[in-house]
Amino acid sequence: MDERVREHAKVLVDWSARVEAGDRVVVDVAEDAHDLAVAVAEKLGERGATLLTTYGSDEVSRAFLRAHDGEFAENDPKLAMLEAADVYLRLGGGRNTTATADVPTERRRAAKQANKRVREARMDTDWVSTVHPTRSLAQGAGMAYEEYQQFVYDAVLRDWESLADEMAKVKDVLDEGSEVRIETDRTDRDGGRGPSRRTDLTMSIENRTAVNSATSVAYDSHNLPSGEVFTAPYATEGEVFFDVPMTIDATRVEDVWLAFEGGEVVDFDAERGEEAIAGVLDTDEGARRLGELGIGMNRGIDRFTDSILFDEKMGDTIHLAVGRAYDSCLPEGESGNDSAVHVDMITDVSEDSRLLVDGEVVQRDGTFRWEDGFSSA
Structure with missing residues (x-):
């Protein structure tokens, strides 16, 4: 063996x-x-x-x-x-x-x-x-x-203790924050063809607890590999574009765009696999609300492979899941978004992107503010 x-x-x-x-x-x-x-x-x-x-x-x-x-x-x-x-x-x-x-x-x-x-x-x-x-x-x-x-x-086969220490910095930022904003602009990559390629999305994370997903139940983390920090957002507004291809319900899905108003998906589009997205969103009432915001930090994953277990953990990515929220992110006694599904979709933030918490830039083009090469401009 x-x-x-x-x-x-x-x-x-x-x-x-x-x-x-x-x-x-x-x-x-x-x-x-x-x-x-x-x-x-x-x-x-x-x-x-x-x-x-x-x-x-x-x-x-x-x-x-x-x-x-x-x-x-x-x-x-x-x-x-x-x-x-x-x-x-x-x-x-x-x-x-x-x-x-x-x-x-x-x-x-x-x-x-x-x-x-x-x-x-x-x-x-x-x-x-x-x-x-x-x-x-x-x-x-x-x-x-x-x-x-x-x-x-x-x-x-990573040094999970060291990665857990690094991810704790992101957890602290999210735990102390009230609002997250994600901005990307991919409009110049296809000459304006297909669905909207912009992301300008805000969501509340107030009173939520982020999970340092260091691939151990001791961290309330349940995937191996892992390497993400995630929380349970709500009150989502704006639009988001997912440019990482993936398979959902055994269907190839590419270039998905979702529009949120009042915390719910009110419109959507996809270059490919739109029927699969429709099937997910129609599962139940909770399937049109976000259950997760995740920030990938495992740089041992260096390419997309159409496997959510790996792709959502990749460094320089952010993923959002429609459907069920994890109880580990919620105050004791509070119920988060409930659904029979939890479907992740991923956007590449290695360029033309910003992640802001309470108006302060935490990550730009995949680089965190405590890393070498970060620019707040």
């Missing part, structure tokens, strides 16, 4: 999930994540944890969803399993990144709504999601397999 797989498992079990003796651990394994599952099982055995392994397959899900033509039951058997678990580890790495592309949007949406209690039970555990580098993911990223393996491990 590649020694990097064992190192990946060690980071996942020790740093990310903080598994202890006696913990009841559910490990959900994708089709081609077998090697990582073996390494994780070994680490869990060393910890004296209890292990239950499940199999998660997009191809299996496709078969079920295409055959199902009635209402989806809410008494999913996975609910009891997750309610009894202390830790849930998702090891991604499927065979086909678009396996469910031919499942009708309405059916996927209904299944998500029916599984809401399952998702909530999973989020009540110390859950962590990661991915094993597979040939299908390498192909989706446009990379040779060995090249993609190195890309994944550069992102995963």
